[in-house]
Amino acid sequence: MTREEFDDLVHAVEKRFANRPAALRWRVVMLAALGYAGLLAWLGIVVLISAGFYALMFVGDVQAKIAFAMLGTFIFLGGGYAVLRALLVKVTRPKGRPVTRAEAPELFAVLDSLQAELRSQPFHQVLIEPVCNAGVVQVPRLGVFGWQRNYLLIGLPLLDGMSRDEMRAVLAHEFTHLSREHGRMSHWLYRLRRSWQEMFNQLSVPRVRGEFSLRPVVVKFVDYFWPRFNAHAFVLSRANEYEADAQSARLTGSSNAALALLRLNVVSLQLDEKLWPDVLKLANEQPAPPSDVFRRLRDGIRAGPSAEEGGKWLGEGLKMTSTNSDTHPCLTDRLRALQVAPENLVSPPAQSAAEALLGPVLDAVREDVQKLWAKDIEKKWRERHARANALKDRLSSIEQAPAAAVDVDRLWDKAIALLDLEGGQAATPLLQEIITLRPDHVLAQFHLGRLLLEENRVEGVANLERAMELDENCLPRACELLHQHYRASGQAAQLRELDARMDRHEKSLAASQAERREVKASDAFIAHGLTEAELQTLRDELQPELRVLRAQLARKELKHFPTQRLFVLCVYSRRAWHGFPNKDLDRALVTRLSQKLKLPGRLMVFSPTGSFRALASKVAQMPGAEFFCRQR
Numbered sequence: 001m002t003r004e005e006f007d008d009l010v011h012a013v014e015k016r017f018a019n020r021p022a023a024l025r026w027r028v029v030m031l032a033a034l035g036y037a038g039l040l041a042w043l044g045i046v047v048l049i050s051a052g053f054y055a056l057m058f059v060g061d062v063q064a065k066i067a068f069a070m071l072g073t074f075i076f077l078g079g080g081y082a083v084l085r086a087l088l089v090k091v092t093r094p095k096g097r098p099v100t101r102a103e104a105p106e107l108f109a110v111l112d113s114l115q116a117e118l119r120s121q122p123f124h125q126v127l128i129e130p131v132c133n134a135g136v137v138q139v140p141r142l143g144v145f146g147w148q149r150n151y152l153l154i155g156l157p158l159l160d161g162m163s164r165d166e167m168r169a170v171l172a173h174e175f176t177h178l179s180r181e182h183g184r185m186s187h188w189l190y191r192l193r194r195s196w197q198e199m200f201n202q203l204s205v206p207r208v209r210g211e212f213s214l215r216p217v218v219v220k221f222v223d224y225f226w227p228r229f230n231a232h233a234f235v236l237s238r239a240n241e242y243e244a245d246a247q248s249a250r251l252t253g254s255s256n257a258a259l260a261l262l263r264l265n266v267v268s269l270q271l272d273e274k275l276w277p278d279v280l281k282l283a284n285e286q287p288a289p290p291s292d293v294f295r296r297l298r299d300g301i302r303a304g305p306s307a308e309e310g311g312k313w314l315g316e317g318l319k320m321t322s323t324n325s326d327t328h329p330c331l332t333d334r335l336r337a338l339q340v341a342p343e344n345l346v347s348p349p350a351q352s353a354a355e356a357l358l359g360p361v362l363d364a365v366r367e368d369v370q371k372l373w374a375k376d377i378e379k380k381w382r383e384r385h386a387r388a389n390a391l392k393d394r395l396s397s398i399e400q401a402p403a404a405a406v407d408v409d410r411l412w413d414k415a416i417a418l419l420d421l422e423g424g425q426a427a428t429p430l431l432q433e434i435i436t437l438r439p440d441h442v443l444a445q446f447h448l449g450r451l452l453l454e455e456n457r458v459e460g461v462a463n464l465e466r467a468m469e470l471d472e473n474c475l476p477r478a479c480e481l482l483h484q485h486y487r488a489s490g491q492a493a494q495l496r497e498l499d500a501r502m503d504r505h506e507k508s509l510a511a512s513q514a515e516r517r518e519v520k521a522s523d524a525f526i527a528h529g530l531t532e533a534e535l536q537t538l539r540d541e542l543q544p545e546l547r548v549l550r551a552q553l554a555r556k557e558l559k560h561f562p563t564q565r566l567f568v569l570c571v572y573s574r575r576a577w578h579g580f581p582n583k584d585l586d587r588a589l590v591t592r593l594s595q596k597l598k599l600p601g602r603l604m605v606f607s608p609t610g611s612f613r614a615l616a617s618k619v620a621q622m623p624g625a626e627f628f629c630r631q632r
Contacts, residue, residue, distance in 0.1 A: 001227040002503035003324075007496065009231040010324050021239060028236055031229045050076035094137045094151050095376075096127025097368040099361070107357040111152075114172050117251055118179035123152040128365050130294070130373040132157040132268045134170050136177050150178060156294060156354065156369050161267035161301045163349035164356040166260040169252040173260075176244035237327040242337050249338055258340040265317035265331055266310060266345055267301060274309070275300045277423070283381050284388040284421055289374045294366050304348045311344070316456070318342055321490040391417045408438050415444070424451035435463075442470045446478060453485045461485070472561055475505050512560035519568055519604050521614035524557040525622055528567060534600070535627050541597055542628050547573045547589055551628035554619045555601075565601030569593070570608055570616045583609070 001009075017024035053072030057065045101108045107126070115122060123136075133155045138148040152174060159167060249257040275297050282290060290296070305313065322330040335342055354362055395417040398410060415430035431448040434441050446467040452460030464478040479502050486494040530538075530553070542548050550572040555565055571593065573586055586607040594605045608616030619625055 002506075003499035004496070004503050006227055006231060007324050007499065009227070010234055013232050013235045017235065021236075024232065024236055024239075028229070028232045031225075031232055035225050035229055046075060093139055094127060094129070094153055095372065096129040096153060097365055097372060099126045099128055099358070099365065103361040103364075104358050106359055110168055110171060110357065111175075114168070114175045114251065118172070118175050118247065120175045120179035121150060123150045123178075125150075126152045126154065128156050128159075128369055129153050130157070130369050131155045132161070132264070132271050134158055134174055136174050156366065157267065157271055157297055157301060158264065159354035159357065160298045160352050161348065162260060162263050162353045163351065164353050165252060165256045166263055166349070167353035167357065169248045169256040169260040170264070172248040172251045173244045173257075176247040177240065179247070234324065234327060238329060241328055242334070245334055245338060254338050254340050258335055258338055258342075259345070261331060261334055262314065262317075262342065262345055266305065266313050269313040269316065270301065270305050270309070271297065273313075274305075280384070281423075283384040287382065287385045289377060289381050291370065291374075293373065294370050298352075298354075298366075302348055302352070314342070314344065316488055319490045320488050321492050321495070323487055323495060388421060391421050395421070408434055408441065411437075412441070412444065415447075419447065424454060427451070439466075440470055442467050442474060445470065446474055449478070450481055453481055456489075472505070472563070476502070479505075508560050512558070512564070515558060515560055516556075516564070516566050516602060519556055519566070519615065521618050523618075525554045525568070525618060526557045527622060527624055528553045528555050528627075529565075530599075538597065538599070539628050542571075542593075545589065545593070547585065548628070549574055549630050550626060552616075552619050552622075552625040553627055554622040554625050565599075567599050567601055567603045568615070568619055569597070569603060569605045570612075570619050571605060572608060 013024075017027070050072040053068045053075065056068040057072075099107065111123070111126070114120070133153070135153050137151040137153055139151065152171075154171075158170070162170070245257060245261075248260075278300075279290075279293055279296065304310070317331045320330045320332070322333050329337075332342075358365055395414065398414050398417070411430055411434050415427045415434065418430065419427035428448065428451055431444045431451070434444040435448060438444075445463045449460040449463030449465075449467060452458075452463065454460075461482065464474075464482060467474045468478050479498055483495065483498055486492075486498060538551075538553075542551055548571050552570045552572075554568050556568060558564060558566060571589065573589055575582075586609060590605045590607055594603065597603060597605070606612045606615065
């Protein structure tokens with residue numbers, strides 16, 4: 001199902017079940033039952049077939065009974081394993097620093113009070129992690145069949161940025177997702193949607209070649225079922241987000257709930273756009289991560305953004321629009337639902353939630369979170385440091401080289417080095433100069449567009465559009481950047497058009513892959529289009545292959561992404577004295593040449609025998625196809 005079709009389905013569900021939450025819940029329950037029935041049907045078929053063989057044990061002689069018993073057991077164990085292997089998807093346990101009741105009694109006192117007020121399930125474990133977020137993660141022990149283990153994740157930077165009351169509002173929101181106040185049915189559907197989504201994501205990964213499994217059959221069912229279930233569950237999940245906000249406001253006050261949303265938005269952007277980039281730039285000079293990163297982040301959050309930065313980041317958050325790519329509504333919609341007007345955040349709280357809730361164990365938690373983060377990033381940090389040293393050397397050699405009158409390649413090398421070392425501000429003038437000299441420079445157009453949009457400058461849209469026009473391979477990444485820009489600036493109409501554009505691209509991509517997967521004599525062919533220098537290189541590579549007498553080259557005419565090239569190379573080999581082809585030697589020659597020859601596109605090598613005779617005849621008719629002929 002395309003993005004556009006899914007959006008239409010979501011809007012239809014919203015319209016149909018507007019102000020009828022109970023009807024929507026029961027609709028999702030019915031779809032969930034269909035999902036269970038569809039998956040369990042395959043297990044039922046396996047059981048019935050094996051039971052049939054067991055029933056046949058009551059007829060026939062002893063040998064027949066043994067054979068039927070073995071067949072029934074093989075089908076039951078093998079088929080049952082194949083079905084369960086497809087259904088019991090693995091969900092990774094979240095990482096973080098566990099916090100116990102004995103270590104943080106204040107935190108657990110808040111959790112206990114919220115659990116009692118909301119009549120919620122408890123969390124099996126509370127983990128502090130190095131990101132600015134909070135959330136509930138449920139790890140199903142039985143895949144889509146549930147038996148959940150509940151984890152509460154709290155980001156240390158979020159604790160550093162919020163007050164105790166604001167953090168209590170955040171925790172109340174998360175507890176609501178597990179609470180009886182939220183409804184037993186909504187809670188079950190919330191968990192079920194996440195499990196189905198995980199299953200869909202894992203089944204979307206191509207299976208291992210040669211794997212014995214009923215997975216392809218399950219995939220077809222899931223491809224049909226998941227979008228329909230997801231559209232209904234999506235609408236319900238978004239309603240649950242509003243309900244969680246409402247419960248948070250009821251328990252902690254509308255002001256605290258609204259301030260928590262605003263604070264989360266501003267602190268997240270402060271980290272993403274300023275504090276974390278400053279930390280990661282240290283990899284240019286230091287071979288290992290600093291040991292005080294989370295103290296630096298704490299100090300930066302505590303100092304707060306400047307008035308200009310705070311206004312900018314708050315404005316960006318309020319402009320963002322809701323989309324069907326995320327069940328969480330945008331900030332403006334959530335504040336409107338709480339009936340609270342947005343306000344400026346004057347300054348960070350006098351005492352952070354980290355200090356109030358973690359107390360004496362805070363320093364130990366901060367050190368442990370630092371170690372977890374350093375362990376995860378250590379390899380990438382070393383790689384970045386090594387690359388930075390190489391880029392510095394490269395930049396030095398570029399600066400010392402004699403300047404040419406107009407050398408776009410030299411400017412590009414310098415721009416890329418500066419982009420990686422110092423960021424967009426240093427590279428932007430060079431990218432603009434490159435585009436002035438060579439407007440068709442795809443990567444310069446792409447990176448300039450990306451950098452301009454990061455600065456909220458709409459001129460970047462034209463650069464990304466130009467990059468996609470020059471090279472369709474840029475389209476997925478460029479559309480992703482445009483999607484972020486249009487969503488952040490609240491341009492809903494452009495978002496819808498962008499989704500339709502990506503759908504068209506993905507359909508074309510699938511058709512292109514099918515088109516390039518095989519070559520037949522009935523296909524249309526065009527001249528190879530190689531230069532004489534490229535042909536000579538190919539001749540030089542064929543010359544040592546003494547079995548090759550002649551070679552003819554053409555290109556398949558592609559309807560989708562015609563700028564890509566698919567070459568077909570027909571090689572005529574020496575024959576034995578009897579004149580019949582040696583299929584084994586020809587096959588070995590084709591394999592060897594396929595691995596050896598390099599052309600500016602995909603290459604199919606074949607010999608003019610068997611089913612390839614008609615294709616060879618078609619290629620031979622192309623003008624200029626024969627480019628290699630060995631003197632006998």
